[in-house]
Amino acid sequence: MTHQDKSLAATEDMADTFGALSLVMLDDTDLRHAWRINFLANFFTGPVYRHLGEKFGITRPEFVILYCLEHMPGLVAQDICRVTGQPKNSISRAVSDLLEKGYVRRGTDPEDKRAKPLTLTEVGWSILEHVSPIVKARQDAMRAALTDEELAQFDCLLRKMVFAMPDWVTPE
Numbered sequence: 001m002t003h004q005d006k007s008l009a010a011t012e013d014m015a016d017t018f019g020a021l022s023l024v025m026l027d028d029t030d031l032r033h034a035w036r037i038n039f040l041a042n043f044f045t046g047p048v049y050r051h052l053g054e055k056f057g058i059t060r061p062e063f064v065i066l067y068c069l070e071h072m073p074g075l076v077a078q079d080i081c082r083v084t085g086q087p088k089n090s091i092s093r094a095v096s097d098l099l100e101k102g103y104v105r106r107g108t109d110p111e112d113k114r115a116k117p118l119t120l121t122e123v124g125w126s127i128l129e130h131v132s133p134i135v136k137a138r139q140d141a142m143r144a145a146l147t148d149e150e151l152a153q154f155d156c157l158l159r160k161m162v163f164a165m166p167d168w169v170t171p172e
């Protein structure tokens with residue numbers, strides 16, 4: 001099968017799966033890049049967070065907090081908002097829920113009595129051991145269409161776009 005044949009087959013698969021209108025929105029508009037990013041994000045996050053909710057009772061903001069604390073223990077809720085772009089009310093509510101579930105604990109900062117650093121509990125670590133592979137498998141499936149070289153280039157381009165965010169994003 002030639003590259004052109006593969007491309008035509010992929011286009012037909014997209015039209016069959018998501019409808020012909022999706023092709024217009026993904027290819028024939030001035031906002032196609034933003035639309036494609038959102039399209040991928042919606043079809044990545046929607047199913048994965050629905051699954052985590054059904055199987056583990058974990059919401060998206062809760063997973064985001066657990067994942068952040070796995071990599072950066074001791075963050076406060078405000079830090080999590082900053083590093084994720086999630087709204088304060090969503091993170092605050094999720095922190096309360098995680099505390100109630102026993103997945104995180106809130107400490108005190110000896111230098112700043114107002115700061116309440118968060119850390120994972122053993123139960124929180126255990127949940128992550130079950131949940132993270134599900135999210136990773138979804139990511140791997142999404143990236144499977146790319147060769148190693150394309151994936152490296154994609155990573156480089158995403159990183160470049162992310163690190164240019166201060167030029168166009170105003171923090172809230």
